[in-house]
Amino acid sequence: MEMKPLTRAVLGLVCLLVAIWLVAPTLVVVPMSFNGNKSLAFPPQGFSWQWYQNFVTNPEWSTAFLNSLKVASIVAVLATVLGTLAAFGLDRMKARPANLLRMLMLTPMVVPGVVLAIGIYAVYLDAQLVGTLPGFVLAHTILALPFVLIAVSANLEVFDRRLETAAASLGAGALTTFRTVTLPLILPGILSGLLFAFATSFDEIIVSLFITNPYLKTLPVQIFSSITRDADPTVAAVGTILLCATTILIGGGMLLLGRERKGRL
Amino acid sequence: MSALEPTTLSAERRAGWAWRPFALTLPALVLLAAVIGYPLITIVLRSLSEPEWGVQNYAWFFGAPVNLAVLQRTFAISAWVTLVCVVCAYPYAYLMTAVGPRVRLVLVLCVLIPFWVSGVVRTLSWVILLQDSGVINSLLRSADFAGIRLIRTQTGVVIGMAQVLLPFMILPLYSVMKGIDIRLVQAARSLGARPSRAFFTVYLPLSLPGVYAGAVIVFILALGFYITPALLGGPRSTMLSTLVQTQVLSLLQWGRGGAMGVVLLVTTFLLLALAAPVMRSRHREAGRR
Numbered sequence: 001m002e003m004k005p006l007t008r009a010v011l012g013l014v015c016l017l018v019a020i021w022l023v024a025p026t027l028v029v030v031p032m033s034f035n036g037n038k039s040l041a042f043p044p045q046g047f048s049w050q051w052y053q054n055f056v057t058n059p060e061w062s063t064a065f066l067n068s069l070k071v072a073s074i075v076a077v078l079a080t081v082l083g084t085l086a087a088f089g090l091d092r093m094k095a096r097p098a099n100l101l102r103m104l105m106l107t108p109m110v111v112p113g114v115v116l117a118i119g120i121y122a123v124y125l126d127a128q129l130v131g132t133l134p135g136f137v138l139a140h141t142i143l144a145l146p147f148v149l150i151a152v153s154a155n156l157e158v159f160d161r162r163l164e165t166a167a168a169s170l171g172a173g174a175l176t177t178f179r180t181v182t183l184p185l186i187l188p189g190i191l192s193g194l195l196f197a198f199a200t201s202f203d204e205i206i207v208s209l210f211i212t213n214p215y216l217k218t219l220p221v222q223i224f225s226s227i228t229r230d231a232d233p234t235v236a237a238v239g240t241i242l243l244c245a246t247t248i249l250i251g252g253g254m255l256l257l258g259r260e261r262k263g264r265l
Numbered sequence: 266m267s268a269l270e271p272t273t274l275s276a277e278r279r280a281g282w283a284w285r286p287f288a289l290t291l292p293a294l295v296l297l298a299a300v301i302g303y304p305l306i307t308i309v310l311r312s313l314s315e316p317e318w319g320v321q322n323y324a325w326f327f328g329a330p331v332n333l334a335v336l337q338r339t340f341a342i343s344a345w346v347t348l349v350c351v352v353c354a355y356p357y358a359y360l361m362t363a364v365g366p367r368v369r370l371v372l373v374l375c376v377l378i379p380f381w382v383s384g385v386v387r388t389l390s391w392v393i394l395l396q397d398s399g400v401i402n403s404l405l406r407s408a409d410f411a412g413i414r415l416i417r418t419q420t421g422v423v424i425g426m427a428q429v430l431l432p433f434m435i436l437p438l439y440s441v442m443k444g445i446d447i448r449l450v451q452a453a454r455s456l457g458a459r460p461s462r463a464f465f466t467v468y469l470p471l472s473l474p475g476v477y478a479g480a481v482i483v484f485i486l487a488l489g490f491y492i493t494p495a496l497l498g499g500p501r502s503t504m505l506s507t508l509v510q511t512q513v514l515s516l517l518q519w520g521r522g523g524a525m526g527v528v529l530l531v532t533t534f535l536l537l538a539l540a541a542p543v544m545r546s547r548h549r550e551a552g553r554r
Binding site: 004007011012014015018019021022023025026027028029032040041042043082083085086088089090091092093097101104105107108110111112113114115116117118119120121122123138139141142145149199202203205206210220223224227228235236238239242243246247249250254 | 285286287288289290291292293294296297299300301303304305307308311353354356357359360372374375376377378379381382383384385386387388389390391392393394396398399400403428431432460485488489491492495496506509510513514519522523526527529530533534537
């Protein structure tokens with residue numbers, strides 16, 4: 001669409017503002033994390049590393065971080081295995097039942113967080129799963145499953161099944177075919193599912209807030225309770241660390257992807 | 266898995282393999298039933314049975330003006346958030362289709378990075394920005410303006426929620442706009458339509474499915490928002506989710522909390538069901554193209 005210069009300028013300006021609104025607010029945690037005072041008031045006073053030190057040395061924070069890592073790693077593997085199996089099953093089913101089952105499996109994405117949280121909390125109280133590792137893993141896995149399913153299904157849709165037939169006709173068994181033909185071709189989908197599952201679990205807060213107890217807290221729960229309790233800049237330090245980790249992960253992934261594409265051309 | 270092709274299998278073996286696709290989905294389905302299905306049924310049952318069997322909890326919910334005010338506010342905040350998202354996302358998504366690949370990459374990154382940053386951290390940054398001693402107020406004061414109240418107000422909640430939900434509006438909008446044949450607009454122009462007319466009669470209607478899809482997603486997600494209103498809101502901006510949490514965790518009123526949860530759940534699914542036919546027709550159109 002050709003535009004008048006004025007329209008173009010206004011459009012550009014609006015988009016610039018939206019981009020700033022999307023990215024800039026999160027960056028405010030960076031200066032706050034070096035605050036010399038124990039306060040989240042702006043502007044920060046002085047400079048210190050103490051909040052980073054506190055994150056590493058204070059068992060409340062470091063345990064929460066390790067718990068999150070542990071839960072998210074198990075969830076990533078479990079959700080990826082279950083999600084990939086399910087994606088294969090749905091791919092090889094008749095369209096009608098497959099659509100129905102797919103819709104069922106995507107429900108965790110649309111059920112309001114709090115409704116799910118009180119439901120799981122009620123069941124966990126009876127099953128004595130509140131504040132336990134299996135409890136967290138089960139709840140997070142079901143929340144991560146849709147992301148794996150979507151990622152792997154998208155890959156299976158473009159996968160040419162005649163390749164499997166070719167392998168089988170050349171004498172490969174079902175397992176060999178899967179390992180040498182199918183798996184390498186859908187690996188990008190599985191990997192992105194794995195990453196999404198990890199991120200979903202690592203970031204999950206609503207259900208976690210309900211099923212947590214003093215013995216097992218994940219990082220988002222610790223951040224949330226710290227924000228509501230007092231103005232401890234350690235949350236800003238944690239936020240900065242997470243922000244850097246995310247940026248490196250996305251940036252690295254994009255670079256890898258770009259290089260791969262160039263290599264193929 | 267490979268051997269489902271009829272040419273490579275005898276009929277006898279095929280019969281044995283027919284159940285396999287379903288078997289593959291079974292572990293996920295079992296977990297789904299245990300961790301989603303069973304809890305949701307529990308909540309529905311509790312809303313109808315505690316303290317005794319009947320619809321008293323629903324009668325209580327729809328009978329108390331306080332609750333209805335919160336319900337109305339939840340819808341109002343969600344509607345505002347959706348509106349803000351549409352207004353901000355539309356030009357942004359359009360620009361994504363109109364620029365070169367390099368600028369587009371930057372624009373995509375601007376959408377994706379906040380999408381990936383922890384939700385709690387993003388809300389924390391809004392607390393730092395909006396609080397009375399926050400960035401916005403200290404800037405205002407240094408410019409000799411009076412400070413304004415942002416945190417614990419509805420405005421603050423809308424600002425924070427819209428920023429978190431904006432990517433959910435931009436991405437579907439972009440995917441629809443990408444598919445619009447720009448030659449249609451050029452055709453309208455060549456037939457004498459002014460740019461604004463070409464936009465409103467050709468481009469806008471073609472992009473509406475994207476607006477619709479994004480709006481449904483944003484509105485539904487906003488209805489169930491919990492963290493942002495809890496941290497940015499105050500007593501006068503309570504949303505339904507917070508009320509559910511108070512009933513269950515603080516007052517131990519499982520029946521009442523459950524009834525509210527069911528209302529939230531049913532509303533969400535009703536909206537999804539209303540939106541589904543339109544989304545499906547959009548898919549069909551995309552298929553035709």
